[in-house]
Amino acid sequence: MISEPELTGGPDAGGAEVISDADRKPRWGGMRRPWVWGVGGVVLASAVWAGGVRAWAAHHDGPPDLHGYLLGDSPCAGTTLEPLTRALRAVDVAAVSPAAARLGPALDQIRCTLSVNAPDGEGGMGYFQIFVTIDLHKRTDPRAEFEDQARVDSADLTPVKSVRRVAGLGDEAFAQTLSRQSEELKVLHGGAVFTLTLTGYSGDHVSEDTLGALHGGPRQVASDVGRFESELVDAMRNVMKGQQKTRR
Known part of the structure; x- marks a missing residue:
């Protein structure tokens, strides 16, 4: 630290x-x-x-530098996550629900999830989800908390399988392997914290409604998502650029 x-x-x-x-x-x-x-x-x-x-x-x-970031459109909309969906060879792509956003006096937040039906690399179809979170800290510097949590799976607070520093993104960036089915990229840039997570699921983790919407859904687990790390980085660049406004 x-x-x-x-x-x-x-x-x-x-x-x-x-x-x-x-x-x-x-x-x-x-x-x-x-x-x-x-x-x-x-x-x-x-x-x-x-x-x-x-x-x-x-x-x-004083407050941390937000580098011109201001929450706008959903980071799951448009072609923002195309580097990942293209690499996954997506057949169907849909937002799980509208992006959830909150604007507060000290913290602005946005969350969204994109579902992807794509080949699993093992002859079947896999189901993936791409999670995006953005936190803009307007009063306090989040660096200490970012570094403290950089090696922890926020879902269950357990240590990650592996962690690697990524150069060229914000002030600090970490790529984390949570499991064979889950890879995460976290970036700190001034008062802004970005998290992008790719997770693959087997059929028994997906609701019947979702499976129906995705033309039958996956048959096997979508594994070894760590091979998409470079695409996570490219997608993260799009996410960050999409929320950065020109300073006046």
Whole structure:
């Protein structure tokens, strides 16, 4: 976990030594210039330390930068998730329900789920769901919580199977393998947290209504979804771009 920078060299810090010539013979005409220089050095160090504190506080105070993100259209709509649906060779694609959104004084949130009927790679048809969550933290920096939860399956709070850092997405990004049937990508960008999860299901995990809507539904489990990690990254770029508005 990335920790806050440790400030050192303050006026209360131990080990500081004031230069003195009390035990030396006077020089420079009896003036104890080294002692005068020592006090000046301490004053200068204290001023620099105080300036560093002010600069650090100014950088960390205030709300987190949202980088122009503003909740708009459902991230499951249109072609936003096409990199995944195309890679899955989707036969049927439908939103499970309208996107759920909430705007609050401290946190804006949106959730949506896309269902996909596609070949399972084992000669049958598989059923997949793509979950998208976006949280815009408008008052407090979510970095500490993001890093704390980066290796945890939020569904059951168990450790993930594996986790890998992903470069080039936001401030930090993690790809997580939850199981053979579930892969997740989490991104932190300022005060914005994005999560994109791909999960494959077997027929007994799907309701009869959903199976009917998907022309018979899956016959086998959709497994090894980890092979779609690069498509998760491409889809995530679309999700982030879709919620980013031009700053005024």
